[in-house]
Amino acid sequence: xxxxxxxxxxxxxxxxxxxxxxxxxxxxxxxxxxxxxxxxxxxxxxxxxxxxxxxxxxxxxxxxxxxxxxxxxxxxxxxxxxxxxxxxxxxxxxxxxxxxxxxxxxxxxxxxxxxxxxxxxxxxxxxxxxxxxxxxxxxxxxxxxxxxx
Amino acid sequence: xxxxxxxxxxxxxxxxxxxxxxxxxxxxxxxxxxxxxxxxxxxxxxxxxxxxxxxxxxxxxxxxxxxxxxxxxxxxxxxxxxxxxxxxxxxxxxxxxxxxxxxxxxxxxxxxxxxxxxxxxxxxxxxxxxxxxxxxxxxxxxxxxxxxxxxxxxxxxxxxxxxxxxxxxxxxxxxxxxxxxxxxxxxxxxxxxxxxxxxxxxxxxxxxxxxxxxxxxxxxxxxxxxxxxxxxxxxxxxxxxxxxxxxxxxxxxxxxxxxxxxxxxxxxxxxxxxxxxxxxxxxxxxxxxxxxxxxxxxxxxxxxxxxxxxxxxxxxxxxxxxxxxxxxxxxxxxxxxxxxxxxxxx
Numbered sequence: 166x167x168x169x170x171x172x173x174x175x176x177x178x179x180x181x182x183x184x185x186x187x188x189x190x191x192x193x194x195x196x197x198x199x200x201x202x203x204x205x206x207x208x209x210x211x212x213x214x215x216x217x218x219x220x221x222x223x224x225x226x227x228x229x230x231x232x233x234x235x236x237x238x239x240x241x242x243x244x245x246x247x248x249x250x251x252x253x254x255x256x257x258x259x260x261x262x263x264x265x266x267x268x269x270x271x272x273x274x275x276x277x278x279x280x281x282x283x284x285x286x287x288x289x290x291x292x293x294x295x296x297x298x299x300x301x302x303x304x305x306x307x308x309x310x311x312x313x314x
Numbered sequence: 315x316x317x318x319x320x321x322x323x324x325x326x327x328x329x330x331x332x333x334x335x336x337x338x339x340x341x342x343x344x345x346x347x348x349x350x351x352x353x354x355x356x357x358x359x360x361x362x363x364x365x366x367x368x369x370x371x372x373x374x375x376x377x378x379x380x381x382x383x384x385x386x387x388x389x390x391x392x393x394x395x396x397x398x399x400x401x402x403x404x405x406x407x408x409x410x411x412x413x414x415x416x417x418x419x420x421x422x423x424x425x426x427x428x429x430x431x432x433x434x435x436x437x438x439x440x441x442x443x444x445x446x447x448x449x450x451x452x453x454x455x456x457x458x459x460x461x462x463x464x465x466x467x468x469x470x471x472x473x474x475x476x477x478x479x480x481x482x483x484x485x486x487x488x489x490x491x492x493x494x495x496x497x498x499x500x501x502x503x504x505x506x507x508x509x510x511x512x513x514x515x516x517x518x519x520x521x522x523x524x525x526x527x528x529x530x531x532x533x534x535x536x537x538x539x540x541x542x543x544x545x546x547x548x549x550x551x552x553x554x555x556x557x558x559x560x561x562x563x564x565x566x567x568x569x570x571x572x573x574x575x576x577x578x579x580x581x582x583x584x585x586x587x588x589x590x591x592x593x594x595x596x597x598x599x600x601x602x603x604x605x606x607x608x609x610x611x612x613x614x615x616x617x618x619x620x621x622x623x624x625x626x627x628x629x630x631x632x633x634x635x636x637x638x639x640x641x642x643x644x645x646x647x648x649x650x651x652x653x654x655x656x657x658x659x660x
Contacts, residue, residue, distance in 0.1 A: 300652050
């Protein structure tokens with residue numbers, strides 16, 4: 166698909182801000198056009214990276230769960246972690262990746278809740294690894310913000 | 315687009331029985347907080363043989379909003395603070411009868427010749443940053459120093475004990491996340507658990523909390539004077555450091571965390587607030603409220619995303635908040651909580 170999606174989104178962002186907004190009389194409409202333009206700018210980046218981010222997050226959470234499954238004592242949680250660690254992304258469509266990401270994210274909440282109050286020797290390093298993952302994941306998802314001068 | 319002017323004329327005629335030839339012109343929707351529909355308008359009328367006019371703001375309840383709040387709480391805040399000299403618009407009419415504009419609304423004075431800055435600009439105030447910053451923190455100190463009972467702010471607020479402030483606010487915003495999250499929120503959930511495990515000391519007194527005191531929520535004129543503190547939808551009684559932490563949250567002009575809200579430096583800001591409020595910025599309480607406020611932000615943005623996704627409200631600002639602000643607050647909280655986790659394990 167040419168021109169590339171990011172070029173089209175960035176182009177539309179410029180058109181909305183420079184060509185459309187100045188010709189609007191209603192302040193509310195101008196504001197909305199500005200917001201939509203900024204979101205197009207963000208979409209340009211998100212379109213390109215969305216699958217990669219989700220695939221990476223899902224793989225990292227599965228690896229984390231694989232380690233945790235060996236350590237945690239709770240049998241129910243251990244089984245869920247093992248099952249999640251062995252799962253794979255069946256589709257690269259964003260909605261399918263998001264669905265898997267949500268399921269893994271829910272299990273991460275349960276694991277972190279369990280680990281935080283554990284005094285076992287493995288708990289501290291595992292908690293640190295979870296935070297390393299969350300800090301990296303939130304940084305990876307950082308959205309670009311247009312500089313408007 | 316619906317024509318509100320004749321309906322507003324009918325309402326003003328009802329509220330001003332001695333006025334005649336009432337006209338309403340220039341009704342224009344503006345962005346004024348995503349929890350109410352905000353309209354600017356000019357009313358003119360004849361009274362006692364004299365022609366009069368007044369620019370007004372009308373705030374109407376939306377079908378769905380970023381924050382579900384009661385309009386009478388916001389209206390009452392304006393009514394309480396306007397006589398004190400704090401720069402707020404004069405509130406004029408509060409109306410809950412749906413026959414006038416289909417939804418409850420209130421009308422207040424329009425402050426002319428002023429603007430509000432974008433909270434997402436690295437330099438929101440340019441050369442006015444320092445003068446506005448000193449006023450910004452002075453006014454927040456005055457809000458904290460105000461006696462809620464004496465100014466009538468506490469009407470319909472209910473009593474709250476100093477030791478319970480944190481729990482009430484945390485319960486409230488956790489419920490929002492419980493009800494509105496569209497996907498699991500590991501960072502928000504970790505924040506909630508940390509906040510419950512580490513409750514703050516109680517404040518020395520209960521104060522008025524604006525609830526959304528920040529860059530973007532005040533009007534200033536070109537000479538650098540703050541003329542109106544707006545958007546009191548989330549005001550309540552509580553720990554005054556809640557407002558201090560929200561005003562200093564890294565989301566607002568976050569490119570400059572050393573200068574909260576893109577105005578003056580953190581140390582000077584807090585010193586001004588302490589002097590004006592007569593209170594101290596207790597680091598332990600401030601730490602708790604800083605984590606809480608980033609969580610509260612997440613709850614608001616998560617809720618906004620649900621409103622947009624379900625089609626309850628298609629205001630683009632809801633989608634923007636849900637994308638961009640969630641992104642920032644998740645990053646801020648993840649880094650902070652990772653540090654706190656390390657400290658707790660040491």
